[in-house]
């Protein structure tokens with residue numbers, strides 16, 4: 450009953466567990482690992498067959514590295530291929546300005562590690578699978594919730610081998626911004642708009658490319674560059690609804706527009722052969738009015754979709770998982786989980802979420818998102834100009850981005866015995 454498994458039975462399966470977690474993203478897998486380590490029976494359901502999805506945010510923040518350290522996993526984790534960004538920079542008037550500096554943070558690892566998210570998720574899944582009370586079911590798409598006397602009592606999921614029914618003391622919705630769990634639970638969402646979209650593309654990395662872009666090259670007026678080793682993952686921010694117009698102008702005009710804001714040589718844009726080489730992702734900021742109802746809790750993007758500004762979404766998702774693990778492991782183990790326990794998780798994480806989203810909204814309104822003409826993109830956003838004038842602010846920005854508003858620490862002792870080797 451352990452490990453990263455698929456259901457191989459031809460028939461539908463019924464499972465009884467302590468906690469059923471919907472979604473094997475950063476929030477779901479971290480919570481799965483923490484609860485399993487703390488002796489809770491836990492099942493994580495992930496609709497995809499693997500973790501190989503792009504454009505999900507590659508940043509592992511200092512606070513997440515600190516959590517990994519508290520779990521005794523940081524050394525093994527940092528042997529995986531990654532690049533380190535001790536600061537984030539932006540270009541202003543041809544000069545590289547440090548806009549977020551992590552070098553003075555009160556943690557062991559003072560940098561953001563850029564690592565493809567699938568590596569991070571695989572690592573968490575493998576670590577969690579060392580606990581006999583953990584189970585990960587891939588290709589399990591949660592479709593509905595079981596409700597008994599006004600309380601969520603489990604869920605049903607479709608797998609290639611049939612339907613599975615899980616009965617559990619708690620269902621956690623960690624299924625991201627399009628959460629089925631929160632929709633099925635009828636939790637009310639407060640939306641703060643979908644102001645922009647990001648056009649993602651890959652460009653090759655070559656000798657002579659900018660050095661400072663060990664990670665994001667900073668919000669270079671709406672252009673993001675992520676170092677993926679042998680190529681750049683590039684994000685070009687556009688105003689919502691303008692992609693059709695951009696396409697109408699043609700791929701050559703698009704290459705030109707990207708080239709105008711990119712630090713890479715213009716001929717690199719020739720690699721964008723056609724619209725099949727780019728993909729569009731919607732940016733959204735929203736938040737649940739209440740994160741829970743009896744028997745169910747939402748965390749991560751399912752509770753609060755974050756904008757990519759500051760690259761803090763993964764960080765918040767992990768911090769939610771740590772808080773939930775701290776507050777829920779004991780009552781789940783004891784079988785006396787109450788509504789108050791679920792409300793306590795929201796109370797703990799509500800403030801950092803609201804504060805971060807407020808900051809993102811403020812930064813967004815100071816940012817120019819009319820991407821069509823390079824002329825209109827001249828001049829950095831106000832917050833970057835502020836940091837350029839007062840460099841010490843880059844340490845404050847480093848703290849907010851690197852650690853967030855309320856940093857969580859792993860408080861639950863390890864109770865379950867883990868197997869030694871990795872599966």
Ligand SMILES: Cc1cc2nc3c(=O)[nH]c(=O)nc-3n(C[C@H](O)[C@H](O)[C@H](O)COP(=O)(O)OP(=O)(O)OC[C@H]3O[C@@H](n4cnc5c(N)ncnc54)[C@H](O)[C@@H]3O)c2cc1C
Nearest residue numbers: 472474475476496505506591624625749750757760762763
């Ligand atoms: C363009 C863009 C760029 C971003 N860049 C960054 C960045 O650089 N750094 C950063 O920290 N954040 C970034 N973010 C935000 C970040 O991606 C999210 O905040 C973060 O992934 C949230 O983690 P999560 O675990 O809550 O949800 P997700 O990562 O969305 O994971 C949810 C999981 O649930 C699974 N799932 C969904 N529905 C079901 C279902 N019905 N049944 C079973 N499984 C299901 C999904 O397959 C997925 O694996 C970015 C966001 C966008 C839009």
